Amino acid sequence: MTLKDSLLWPLTLPYGAISHLRARAYRTRILKQKRLAGNVISVGNLTTGGTGKTPMVIWIAERLAAEGKSVGILTRGYRGKTASKPASPSSSVGTDASGSTSDEVQLMKARLGHRVAFGVGADRFARGQELAKRGVDWFVLDDAFQHLQLARDVDIVMIDATNPFGHLLPAGRLREPKTALARSDLIVVTRSSHSPAVEAAVRRETNAPIFYAQADLDSVYSPSHAHLATHDAREQKLFAFCGVGNPGAFVADLRGWGFQIVGHKFFPDHYRYTPGDVHEIEAEAQAAGAGGLICTEKDRFNCPCSATAMDFWVCAISLRVEREQDFWRTMMATIASHKSDVGP
16 A cells, blocks of 8 residues: 555545445435336446456447347446437437547447447436337446446446455545445456455355456557558557556556567556647657557547557457356346346
8 A cells, every 4th residue: 555545545434434325225225226127237346447347348238239139338438528419219229329428438339330329428317218218128337336326137246356456445446345246246357267366355245156257359450550450560569558447457468469568658547648648658669669559449539649650559359258158147047037026
């Protein structure tokens, strides 16, 4: 724990107490949850970013859509601007009329295209009702473990094995105490295929099934240098930069995939880059002997890549869930069981 974290630690006590009381108020129904007409899948975590929520949301939405289901993603978006005019009921279910500028929303839209509808905004119940009027009856809630206002049929909690817990905010990354895992239905541990320490910590709080998932490299592409082929990236010395929740894991993944990373520069999560930032990144890359730059796909939507004269690469990944069929059956069984308990 750093000196700054030590000074902030006393503030974790009231923060934890408030989180606990809020969750208890919903559990005892002092505070009422709102329920959408359909099946609601929540994907979230205990910590502030970096666990693989967005790839998991994309993976679930893709599979639901492939099964012929009408799917919508409900997300607050991170500091994204939304159009003041709501989506038209006559518009296609696969369109997003929100006009969101959130990097994660843009990434999900780029990956999912017109197969999935989007409801973007803080009031996810209202956005869900709008999508329901357009025929959506399967809802995937992005980053929703703490969004207790909206009822869900299954709660999936993502845990990064390389940085699983820590201290409560504001001294650490935990949004809630680990005891909140008791609300979970499925646990997905990322960046590992076997983590006994994480499993032991989870088992102290819940008996929810535990699954594992890893990031797989989909492609490396250049959005602004069309002449570059993917194999060129592996032949270059690269300088990595990113503004994500777990930047060290991004660099580790790149090296594990065989890329020559000679340096890196990290920025806060969801960072919006300026041309000045790009020039600074270029200078550090050249000083490190790099011939090109590489960032995450999320960074692409925050970075003016045309501002660089260096070769520029974007790394696109997907999530590979181990025991995929078991996970899917367990998730669907949990939804069915919850529907049976709640009733019509």
